[in-house]
Amino acid sequence: MNRIKGSFFIKVLIHIALFLSGLTLLIGVYHIYNFTDSYSTRVTDFKETWEFQSKYLKYVERVAVYVDYREKGYNGSISYDSSSLDLSALFEKEVEKPESNSNTQESQKDFDYYNNILNQPGSNFVYYVRNLKTGAVYYSASLEAEISKLTEEYGDKAMSKYLEKVKAENSSYLIINTDTEKFATNVNKKYLELNDGVDYLNDENLNWVIDCINGYITADNEGNAGNRGSYIVCTTILNNLPNKNDEFGTMYRHFQELYVNYRASLYPVPISFVLLLLFFILTIAFTGHKRNTNAIVLNSFDRIKSELGFLFVVFGIYILFYTAKALSSFIYYNLNIEFHFIILIAYSILYPFCMFGLLSLIRRMKAEVLITNSLLHTVFVKLNKILKQFFIQKSITFRIFILLAVFTAMQVLAFYLYHRPILFSRKTEFLLISIPGYALLLYYLIRSGIDYNIIREETKKISEGNLTHKIPVADMHEPALALGLYINNISDGFSAAVDEKVKSERLKTELIANVSHDIKTPLTSIINYVDLLKKEKLDNEKANGYLDILSSKTWRLKTLIEDLMEASKASSGAIVLNLECINLVELVRQSIGEFEDRLASHNLETVLNIKDEPVYIMADGRSTYRIIENIFSNVNKYALSGTRVYVDITTDDRTATISVKNISASKLNINSDELMERFVRGDLSRNTEGSGLGLSIARSLASLQDALFEIELDGDLFKAMVHFPKLDRYTNEKKIRKETENLT
Known part of the structure; x- marks a missing residue:
């Protein structure tokens, strides 16, 4: 298992899989959020959205205003540029409900505005309006051929045939009878279910449309509302919105793009999340391991202080984030690239550095150095040590603490009297309290420095070999006095130990010399007698063999004794x-x-x-x-x-x-x-x-x-x-x- 964890190839594959699963999850979440931020998750069709509902009502209200102008006698031609698909110029002016205006020139401009919007060739929105009293008919230019054919074929029943055809063939229509003040529509049927009965095509809004067509909203040129009769108003959105460039077509394309991406992300997002979690766990398990070792291996970055590493990573992410943001904005606004590609670029910039910092954190935690290698831990340990030493060495630390407390209290009192003097001027009282505090502190520091220098110079003499030397402690003060007494006691102990060692070595040398001399005298006699026995030329071969062994061993013993004496003399310097x-x-x-x-x-x-x-x-x-x-x-x-x-x-x-x-x-x-x-x-x-x-x-x-x-x-x-x-x-x-x- 350790071999697998330490495999560089497997680690690379895991990081690639982690990168891809994270990218898939991020893009999927973006598509889901982008859709749900604008639409309900229950919406499946563009015509079920609030955007379509509100825009459709807006166009119905424009038809009402347009018909009102036509009934007042305004006419105009449609201005159309076939070389341009940009319709923004047509919607620069939004007149919701025009008020009465006696200025004919301004009224003509308003009429031309509505005329241009409603009679665009190829528009997805078509209208048909008939005055039942006068027989006047107003309809979209695209319906001219169809209306002419129905009129020719059915005569007075042409309108009924057209309405039946609209109801049968179109998925979005609105038919209003201003006489009965009733309307028929299939636009808000599904919308009402998805929005708890809240709709745009309600009685209040459609009554305004009826009043506007009947002339009750604006006055005519003579200032009278007029009795125009009743109208049949039929508005329709063409099936499948064939024109992709008008307002409805643009909104439809935007909805379809969001909806398709939303539907495509519903299943990959949970799968990507599971894979991301799996590969992230594998990354945590594998990081820090190398082949042929069970220990967690830290790199150079992991060994720096945890807070410094954290700040470096955060600063790096901050810089890379704004770099990615600036680059993404430039690409999005200048190169017109899809936004999920922008996410890919930003993610690719931020991922390596974020993962580098995260893996460093994991390795520190696995090696149990995250806390121990932090600045706070170092400060805490040192502070804890100082506090322990403070109370252990309280005989010294309490003196210093009391001195500093007295000095601080005097200075605080001096500054208080400077602002609120009691007896003298503020400067006089300040100096009378402040100067003695500094004098006390200076005296203590100078006295401590003198005592320290005495101890340093006198201990130097002891360290040079003069073990009998004593530090003069008569004029010293605490805490240096106690230190000097301790050093003098150590000097006495050293002197006694050295004297005892010298005495022991001398006695040992004398013992070896005396014993060796005492052994050497009889040994010399043994050697001489062995030589004498050899000169007797004994006939017994065994006896001669014994003499040879005895001679060899006595000479060896003599050599050992001489070596022992020489070693004793050499070690003692004799x-x-x-x-x-x-x-x-x-x-x-x-x-x-x-x-x-x-x-x-x-x-x-x-x-x-x-x-x-x-x-x-x-x-x-x-x-x-x-x-x-x-x-x-x-x-x-x-x-x-x-x-x-x-x-x-x-x-x-x-x-x-x-x-x-x-x-x-x-x-x-x-x-x-x-x-x-x-x-x-x-x-x-x-x-x-x-x-x-x-x-x-x-x-x-x-x-x-x-x-x-x-x-x-x-x-x-x-x-x-x-x-x-x-x-x-x-x-x-x-x-x-x-x-x-x-x-x-």
Whole structure:
């Protein structure tokens, strides 16, 4: 499972699916909201909308006003530009219900306005009006052929045939009889059901239409309302609205576009939401995981403080949002692109950065660093620590707090008296209270600084090795006084501990020397008597074998005692050194020559990496030889047979270094520092002849000569190094000779 979570390819597929499901959901929600913001969800046809109802009533009222003008004798031609489909110029003036106007020229303009609107060729709205008293007929230009044919065929019954045809064939019509004040329509039948009985084609609005046609709304040219008789008014919207460019056609296209998108989004939206939720959960589960590790992997951005990361993401989203908004507005208004494509562009700009910030938040939460890596948490932890320390160190903090409280109170009182003086002028009272507060604060700061400087200087003397030195505390004040007393007590403790340590080391050295001397005296007698027994030439072979073993073990014991005494002297510094200028290269070559046979007997090959030119050091010849001898003796005892021993001498500006490398025959499951302790051997089985003192003696002898003895262990590789201060024989010859003479 961890392998799947850490797969980069699967993560990419999940992010692509998440992006697409989010985009589908966003566009779908936009289409649903866009439709429901304008229409009811129960509306399925354009003619069921409030837009159609209100616009249809508006055109019916225009027919009434138009007929009123025609009955008054106004006539005009229809102005039509066949090269233009933009009808906005026709609707610049909206005269709902024209009032009486004696200005014939203005009335003619109003009539031309309604004439142009109602008699547009190819309009989706057609009207037919007949004056039953005078027989005058007014109808749309598009009905001229149909009305002429019906009149020719049916004569006086032409109107009845036309009305029957309208009722039978048209899905949207309104027929009004002004005499009976009744009307028939199929426009608001479905609309009434969808809008709880609220409609536009109601009695109040249609009575206005009847009154307008009858001339009761506006006066005629003579100022009389007139008795025009009764009318049959028939208005119709053509089926399927063939003209897509008039008002009804434009609204129909807009409705159809919204409705189709709305219907197409009803099913994808819930599916997209489920998929978005699914892929988002997968994204949360997979983020932060990588192959070959179970831990949550954080990137560099995740490690910055949570608040800073949050502000960066919010600021980035803010910038990208306004960038996307500006770009979308430009594209929408200048390139005339569908709005859901604008959503795609804006979503594509904002999605990566928003997801980057969200995934960073998720990784922080999964790694449990969201709170711990925040600035507030850091401030809270530090504040909590300060408060704890405040109460723990109350002997000091309470003093400082009281001092600051007194200083603040004095300053507040000084400013109060400055604005409301009691005895003296405001400046005098302010200075009398304020200056002592500053003087008190300054005195405390200077006194604390002096006490701190005394402690710093006196503790420096103690740190330089003068453990018996005491800090003078007679003139000090709290809290520095307590600190000085504590340091003096520590100094007393250090002095006692050092004295006890020195005494212990001295007694230990004396014990080792005395015991070694006491053991060495009888051991010498044993060795002498063993030699005497060998000279007797005993005939018993077993006795001779026993003598050989006894001789070997006594000599080994003698060597161990001598090494122990030498180690004791070296560690205590009881050895007298004879410092002289020594050629280190020559000394190493001599040592290798003396060990050549013993190394060869263990099948060890020596590889020298030594320059021919001399390397001079100031050292004791005997002690330095003993250091090298102990190293080679260690190699001879513990090196793996059949391997090589590498001996190098390197130099730099200040030091000359001898390094000896070999492969150990036994596993070196031990620390290098521990290996240089007394009686510690690399052979844990202790089957070899070593005493475990050789490396300890070498380190002590090197330290006495200001040299550094080091051991490095790398698996079974053993490397011993000795760093000596280097001398230039030619530039320091006089100095060396003088120091040699002083020592002798």
